[in-house]
Amino acid sequence: MRLRAIFQPDQREFVTMALTEHLARLKEIEAQAQADFTNAPGTKELYDQKVRYFGKQGSFSELMRVMGKLGPEDKPTFGKEVNETKQRLEALYNQQESQLKSQEMATRLAQEALDLSLPGPERSQGSRHPISLVINEVISILSRIGYSVRLGPQIEGDWFNFEALNIPPDHPSRDLQDTFYVDDHHVLRTHTSPVQIHTLLNEIPPLRVLAPGSVFRCDSDVSHSPNFHQIEGMLVDRKVSMADLKGTLSYFVKELFGSSLKVRFRPSFFPFTEPSAEFDCSCPICQGKGCRMCKHSGWVEIGGCGLINPKVLMQAGLDPLEWQGLAFGFGIERMAIIKYGVQDIRLFNENDLRFLRQFE
Ligand code: DAH
Secondary structure (H helix, E strand, O other), rough: OHHHHHHOOOOOHHHHHHHHHHHHHHHHHHHHHHHHHHHHOOOOHHHHHHHHHHOOOOOOHHHHHHHHOOOOOOHHHHHHHHHHHHHHHHHHHHHHHHHHHHHHHHHHHHHOOOOOOOOOOOOOOOOOOOOHHHHHHHHHHHOOOOOOOOOOOOOEEEEHOOHHHHOOOHHHHHHHOOEEEEOOOOOOOOOOHHOOOOOOHHOHHHHEEEEEEEEEOOEEEOOOOOOEEEEEEEEEEOOOOHHHHHHHHHHHHHHHHOOOOOEEEEEEEOOEEEEEEEEEOOOOOOOOOOOOOOOOOOOOEEEEEEEOHHHHHHHHHOOOOOEEEEEEEEOOOOOOHHHHHHOOOOHHHHHOOOHHHHOO
């Protein structure tokens, strides 16, 4: 370049001189940038340096402006130098960057070291509610002799809950104090027996059905909860008798509580069965010797049962001379209390984990 200056010792020399200066300045910038890139302690600082040299306000933008002012014969030389310098610096930058990145990753890994052999946080596992456990067990026992499940609505027409079951309007169970009325003609079902009616109206006998579910009565103390559970059983067939009822229920409680139990029927009254009975079994806690659970009687009540009242069958369009049926309705809480020795019925609804965990 200096040679060219000698050959053209006119005004051009000034520009040429300027070019050499610019080139020298370029060298200085490169040297400085090399030092800055190499000395940057981390990727962030390195990036700041990159902005300093290559950013909008950076040294290279300034060099571009210089180039704009150069004469056409110097532009290619200077341009080439600038480009090559830039490429070298970019290569250096990239090399530094990947080196710093891996250094930083190594420090982070060392600081955040995980002990993968540590056991994870313990996850508590859910379990079935005792009421569900009993419902499932009752279903499983009775499904072995041909019963299958039907579900009915919890908000029930009063015809289904009462009339169709032969419960007249003046019957005490209709009392406003016992029944939750939703409106003039709908109640929260007070028992699972209305599922008998739905089934009789919708299906053709012979039938063996079980209807578990929530029922509601306006009642609350140690042994009564406004929302409790029942399971209803119904069999409709030809030539059904009390012997079938007794055989079915003996099989059932022996499977549920143990084969050494005794069973008994006590005459009772339900509008939808005729005859009706209360069904008891010898106390599974004391084997009939007498304890707190059986109030020292040796017997515990399981629920009501009977042969379906012909009036109920006729309501559903069945001829009682051709078809007969047996039915039973048991309180699930009652069975759970006996099975698990629970003292207070309210525990079933309190969701106290100390209570529920005992059934895991
Ligand atoms: N529904 C009766 C109640 O809630 C229980 C009952 C008794 C159901 C006798 C029956 C039955 O199916 O035959 O008190």
